[in-house]
Amino acid sequence: MAIVLISLILITLVVLYFYLTKNYNYWQKHKIPCADGILPGVGHFWDLITMKLSFSECCRKIYKDNRNHSMVGIYNFRSPALMVLEPELVKTVMQTSFSNFHENGLKVDPELDPLVSNNPFFSSGEKWATGRKRLTYAFSSMRLKILLESVKQVCQQFEDYLNRKLSNVGKIELELKDMFARFTAQVVTGAGFGIDGLSFNKEKEKESFYTMGKSFLQPTGMNNIIVTLVFFLPSLGKIFRLSLLPKKVDRFFRTIIADVMEQRRTENIPRNDFLQLMAELERVEGTKIDLEILTSHAVSFFLDGYETSSITLSFVGFQLASHPDVQEKLRNEVISVLDKYDGVITYEALKEMTYMDQVMSESQRCVPAVGFLTKICTEATELRGSDGLTCHVERGMQILIPVHGLHEDPRYWERPEVFDPERFGPDRKHSIERFAFLPFGEGPRICVGMRMAQLQMKACLATFLRKYSLELSPKTRTPLKMDASYFLSAPEGGFWVYIRPDKN
Ligand code: HEM
Numbered sequence: 001m002a003i004v005l006i007s008l009i010l011i012t013l014v015v016l017y018f019y020l021t022k023n024y025n026y027w028q029k030h031k032i033p034c035a036d037g038i039l040p041g042v043g044h045f046w047d048l049i050t051m052k053l054s055f056s057e058c059c060r061k062i063y064k065d066n067r068n069h070s071m072v073g074i075y076n077f078r079s080p081a082l083m084v085l086e087p088e089l090v091k092t093v094m095q096t097s098f099s100n101f102h103e104n105g106l107k108v109d110p111e112l113d114p115l116v117s118n119n120p121f122f123s124s125g126e127k128w129a130t131g132r133k134r135l136t137y138a139f140s141s142m143r144l145k146i147l148l149e150s151v152k153q154v155c156q157q158f159e160d161y162l163n164r165k166l167s168n169v170g171k172i173e174l175e176l177k178d179m180f181a182r183f184t185a186q187v188v189t190g191a192g193f194g195i196d197g198l199s200f201n202k203e204k205e206k207e208s209f210y211t212m213g214k215s216f217l218q219p220t221g222m223n224n225i226i227v228t229l230v231f232f233l234p235s236l237g238k239i240f241r242l243s244l245l246p247k248k249v250d251r252f253f254r255t256i257i258a259d260v261m262e263q264r265r266t267e268n269i270p271r272n273d274f275l276q277l278m279a280e281l282e283r284v285e286g287t288k289i290d291l292e293i294l295t296s297h298a299v300s301f302f303l304d305g306y307e308t309s310s311i312t313l314s315f316v317g318f319q320l321a322s323h324p325d326v327q328e329k330l331r332n333e334v335i336s337v338l339d340k341y342d343g344v345i346t347y348e349a350l351k352e353m354t355y356m357d358q359v360m361s362e363s364q365r366c367v368p369a370v371g372f373l374t375k376i377c378t379e380a381t382e383l384r385g386s387d388g389l390t391c392h393v394e395r396g397m398q399i400l401i402p403v404h405g406l407h408e409d410p411r412y413w414e415r416p417e418v419f420d421p422e423r424f425g426p427d428r429k430h431s432i433e434r435f436a437f438l439p440f441g442e443g444p445r446i447c448v449g450m451r452m453a454q455l456q457m458k459a460c461l462a463t464f465l466r467k468y469s470l471e472l473s474p475k476t477r478t479p480l481k482m483d484a485s486y487f488l489s490a491p492e493g494g495f496w497v498y499i500r501p502d503k504n
Helices: 002-022 055-066 087-096 125-138 141-166 176-193 209-217 219-233 233-240 246-266 274-285 291-322 322-338 345-354 354-366 401-408 449-464
Strands: 072-077 077-084 172-175 375-378 381-382 390-393 399-403 468-472 496-501
Touching: 002 399, 055 072, 055 219, 055 401, 072 381, 072 390, 072 449, 072 468, 077 087, 077 375, 087 375, 087 381, 087 399, 125 141, 141 172, 141 176, 141 274, 141 345, 141 449, 172 176, 172 468, 176 209, 176 246, 176 274, 176 291, 176 449, 209 291, 219 233, 246 274, 274 291, 291 322, 291 345, 291 401, 291 449, 291 468, 291 496, 322 345, 322 468, 345 449, 354 449, 390 468, 449 468
Parallel strands: 077 399
Antiparallel strands: 072 077, 172 496, 375 399, 381 390, 468 496
């Protein structure tokens, strides 16, 4: 009896092993080098499953270990995926051969996540083109100036919030992601929907957009499991019927957008927000935009704008706290430019703050909020690397772009470990390898909200730096170690700083 049982177990294990490793000779067959460290069933993502490294950090490591090749084959769990390692191939995938790779690799199920699935990031074809066109309309220079009026109100609320915190005390200790998430949540609600998101209101914090955003975007254990299953193991995500946007948040958006849009369509009061721009677009196009689609655009504004921008701001804040000389130089720029504009944060004033652009770009180079990108081959093609490797890419193949790895490759960046905003200065920026710097992606799918993001981040930093200074608290764990369970970039333990009114 025991022998039968042992034999059965052995047979099951052998069958399971063959099932889990069935595809693992794909790269050998295609004569493409394969990254080391493959394990049955999980491929190259054992560190992700054991929560040792995030997906982005896994890609960063694979890039580092294989960058002597132009491309490397990996196994994303059981499926072969190709990582392109040189900027020229990144350009081919993201721009030159866009029609062969026009879909993003991260997907959501339209049935489980209807509002998110209409987001241009997750859609393709006609749906993508229409969604992208509408967001592009809202973020033209002329309309950004309109949105800036709402952002300026948030800047005032931000300043009041800090003044309240600092009243009667010389300095306060704060976590930067928390502080900037209040700012970006308030921008989304103010510049997005023309309402007060209550994110700086201590009494009403529980009802605020900041709390709502945190409830499903913050890297807690449960949220991370949901994101990992939805994005990286979608078949399991489907079985458990998991959605990125919790039902409660889905209902909340539907109610709020329906109410606000109804008002906007009927009343004629000029306003400075995204929904007003959508109401105007309806008038221009002469058709009503379907409410479900409009709600999806509003959710895009929230999902894409809130978390990425607050992450980016908190890394910039960390760099400024760690490099007092850069902080001082930037403060001087902010003060001298604002003096020219009577202290008012205008569109033109922000444009003149060019050192601020350098600081933000360099911070994004050191740690991009989105450390990897994935594309899907939509039409079979051939990719040829400069080292002679040629890969026949089949339709449906996933392509990985190791953004963070490219940002720290010494072949493209002199002393990449050094935070040096001068790299992006007028003398040196022309020598930057364009496709080795991808904080907002590239090509026809480049982040459609990039200019909105830069505008709100610059307004936030200008408001902060003209009055306050930042100093690193010993509570910040340096050197930074990225939170392994989060799919965007966030350091373990957060960014703790002391904030005090600036002496000057
Ligand atoms: C610092 C803040 C932000 C960062 C770092 C960021 C980064 C990115 C990246 C890396 C992509 C993928 C691009 C590609 O596939 O080539 C992307 C796409 C996108 N972003 Fe952003 N983003 C930010 C802010 C925003 C804001 C404020 C909005 C809108 C309100 C926005 C809306 C979008 C949309 C709709 C897409 C999909 C575009 C498409 O596939 O056509 N993003 N973003």
